[in-house]
Amino acid sequence: MSKRRSRSKAPERDSRCFVQVRSQPSLGVETSTGTTWVGVDQQVGHGSADALFELTTEQYVGELVWDSVRPGFVGECWSGKHDDLRLFDPxxxxxxxxxxxxxxxxMFPPRVDGEIWHHVDALGEAPDSERATVSRALAGGTEDVTVDAGRVAGIRFTLSGDPAYPRPAGLIAGLGAGASRAQVSAVLGASIEADSDVHGLEGDLVRVRYDAEGLAEVLLERPEPRPLPDGPLKPVFGMLGEPEGGFAWTLGSELLGEVRRRWAVSSGFPRRLLEFDSGAEVQVEDARVLSVRLRPSPESDAPPPVGVTALARGPRYPRTREEARHTLGAPLSTTGRMELRRFGACDLMTEYSSAEADAAVTELTALPVGASVSHRIHRWRSGEFTMFLDALGLPEEHPLVLAVGRLDGVDLSFRDGCLERVEIGGAGSQAERFAAFVDGTPASPTRKELPFGVPTYIGEQDDLRDFEQGWIHVHARDGVHITTIAVSLEPPEDVDVHLWLPHRDR
Incomplete structure (x- = not known):
């Protein structure tokens, strides 16, 4: 008698959550059990990734403070001698x-190590946000959260008694329950005011309370922010978090000049790097400004060259540490050649040529509080294709969609009030649009001259490329010279193409 085969069940979702506390070496906490772990590099195919092995709390805290996990233990994990401690295998x-x-x-070099940074990142967030959820998971229900205007305004942690933070010595590495004032000052720095137990931490406040045994409680608070300073930098900082092409964008870009290049990181990552005529760099993601980077140069105060307007040279920067403090006020934190200031929801990092008092300003970077960017972002390809991809799916009245629609020779298609497709080549200005689509493309390009590399799908007259935000469809009526290029949310229908294969289509 035959048996009916049971349907296979979908794999159950792993309820464990691994929170990385430090990346080098990788250390963290599995929050559903409170288990601490260390990452051990493993060969995976042609690459490598970390397997996660359980640590004792003592090992974990010791590694946070003074790198105490002995190399022999990590080597034994790597060689398979502690497979019973393996929590995750890549x-x-x-x-x-x-x-x-x-x-x-x-973005600002951290003064301390430990789980405290995940709690700092929860400040200013909604109580049900991902960052606030991670903070609660690390604290294991022992935290006392203050909410103001729908945002986390403060988090209190008790280091001893019941309920106490599950890893008191891991909250701020080097400070456990019972630490003395001298130890706290050695780790957190001097208190911000004489005879107070309040310390600064990346623009936020750490209030500590002592009992007869020593350190007993840590309270994180976010102080009221200072308003953006008046002056030529205010419109530039006001771009942060605002939509590309919007009113704030227009005010700021009037000072930064025209966008010279609009870089994509890769076909699979939606962040863009915009280079302006003034030398400023703006990073954009989800059609909103993520960061503004200004790099003053000695030539900035010189008369502009013939044909270059003053606006294209950028706003007037503070030139020295002294001038920065006079213009922007005292920094919240200083480390070596960098100072941190906070205005509204904006963090401003000022870098100098040296740690000396008369050092010159070399760089100013403004970004939203709690955000991180890389200045070494990869520059893969640049051109208007990045703008078209970014505009897909946005409402018809969005500033970026309106900016795309103002370009000559561009045809837009909408569905349910949102941009679905952008096409060039079907109307006028073919040469201008083709050359601007990807920088380096000739005015009358062939399919092979579009500098994207091989397509995802290929046909006699068509190439399809799959990007993170949509599809790019290149059509050549004669099979060689590009007739139209369409950027769309979905791949086109009724196009005779097949998957590109190197042995067949090279």
């Missing part, structure tokens, strides 16, 4: 656990 089909929270790279 060779199982995924390089990261199903629920993985990486440690954020801090």
């Amino acid at each position: 060779r199982g089909g995924s390089w990261y656990p199903e629920q993985w929270v990486p440690a954020r790279t801090r």
